[in-house]
Amino acid sequence: MLGSLLVVIMAVVSATGMHFSYDGTPLAEGVVVGGAVSSNVPFVGSVPSVVSPVLPSPAPAFSPLLPLPAPAVSPVREGPLRCSYPLGSVVHETLNGREYHLSWCSQPGRTFSYQQAESYCRSINTDGHPLGFHAVSLETRVEDSFITSIIRHYEVPYIWTSGYKVGPYSWKWQSCVASQYSRWSFTGRFGRRQPDNADMNEDCLAILNNFYGDGIIWHDIDCSLEKYVICERPSIYAR
Secondary structure (H helix, E strand, C coil), X not given: CHHHHHHHHHHHHHHHCCEECCCCCEECCCCCECCECCCCCCCCCCCCCCCCCCCCCCCCCCCCCCCCCCCCCCCCCCCCCCCCCCCCCCCCEEECCEEEEXXXXXXXXXXXXXXXXXXHHXXXXXXXXXXXXXXXXXXXXXXXXXHHHHHHHHCCCEEEEEEEEEECCEEECCCCCCCCCCCECCCCCCCCCCCCCCXXXXXXXXXXXXXXXXXXXXXXXXXXXXEEEEEEEECCCCC
């Protein structure tokens, strides 16, 4: 009886190409089984080795030696487009009583870690203005849309904002202005909604320019990575 059952199972496997677990349950394609990871399943962390059965190699057919295909190369992201502001200008854009400084217009090609970006903004010559610059804070949809339009116009690949993590689900702007507005991406490196803390140390808020087919949008990022920055200050005290 048992022998007949095994014959039936083997016939089904041969005829349908289905895969079965140890208890005979049919398995769908793309399922993690016994530590082996299908290439169709996203996996966070180290990927365990997949052990394939050792099969006898068929005799190779005669053919001329063909070159191996070239490895896939990620597109190289150029820096921002050139600016046309007067040399040495500090304020590049204004909106609703705010003044904005675009780092790539004064320091072409220079990028910063999160802390370096904030230090750079504070180091900008205030030219008699009583308040200094800080990395940009996006408390409203209007300001966020304005900054997005700048990034799109100059084709900036990424910028730092002043946002930083203060708790598992809490973020804060350097401006300390209370805001319920946010615009996190719906995806990231592992296909998860942001913020996802993918590297376990993503405590700073950056804007990425369509890295994952998601547009110009917010991501949580490792603070040590280098990016451009937009600085801002109130313009109400300007001379």
